[in-house]
Amino acid sequence: GESVGLHLPTLSVQEGDNSIINCAYSNSASDYFIWYKQESGKGPQFIIDIRSNMDKRQGQRVTVLLNKTVKHLSLQIAATQPGDSAVYFCAAPGGGNKLTFGTGTQLKVEL
Amino acid sequence: DGGITQSPKYLFRKEGQNVTLSCEQNLNHDAMYWYRQDPGQGLRLIYYSQIVNDFQKGDIAEGYSVSREKKESFPLTVTSAQKNPTAFYLCASSIGGYEQFFGPGTRLTVL
Numbered sequence: 001g002e003s004v005g006l007h008l009p010t011l012s013v014q015e016g017d018n019s020i021i022n023c024a025y026s027n028s029a030s031d032y033f034i035w036y037k038q039e040s041g042k043g044p045q046f047i048i049d050i051r052s053n054m055d056k057r058q059g060q061r062v063t064v065l066l067n068k069t070v071k072h073l074s075l076q077i078a079a080t081q082p083g084d085s086a087v088y089f090c091a092a093p094g095g096g097n098k099l100t101f102g103t104g105t106q107l108k109v110e111l
Numbered sequence: 112d113g114g115i116t117q118s119p120k121y122l123f124r125k126e127g128q129n130v131t132l133s134c135e136q137n138l139n140h141d142a143m144y145w146y147r148q149d150p151g152q153g154l155r156l157i158y159y160s161q162i163v164n165d166f167q168k169g170d171i172a173e174g175y176s177v178s179r180e181k182k183e184s185f186p187l188t189v190t191s192a193q194k195n196p197t198a199f200y201l202c203a204s205s206i207g208g209y210e211q212f213f214g215p216g217t218r219l220t221v222l
Contacts, residue, residue: 097205
């Protein structure tokens, strides 16, 4: 099966700086990855996804990079804002239509 | 508006009591999921259902039960057999692919 892990439990950045949140996965056959954002006391929200036939995908202020060689993906947030403060999870297919989630990185934005 | 609703938002129960958490979706999604989240942890799968009248155990099903009598509804019962039920419970649904849409969650506290 798949296991997914995030590199840092907490990341602090200054407002306006770029944030980079990292994630590693174990199954080289995984073909799809999702990043979720979870604000305190709420359910996770979809941010962006990427398929394994891509190395990079961009959204609004977010970019996901996928390095299949080292089984690593990252979420980059440009010009981090206070509203970006949340826990960020990466997720990968866990067999069937299930997802396996990482433990999450708490992003703290300092003013 | 389409979405997933969970009720109640907060739930308190005494030890030894069963309690049922509600999850309803009007997205016409076939698959539904229940997750448990503990502080500082990722999401762990309790039960999932890919179609009406069918469901499968996830990674931590012991002490929980579910039913899927209607496409829109996937209630979770936390039984007295669950040794440590205090947690944040999240319901999700998907159209059959990997992307899952989450409800706002129910925080269960055992007194």
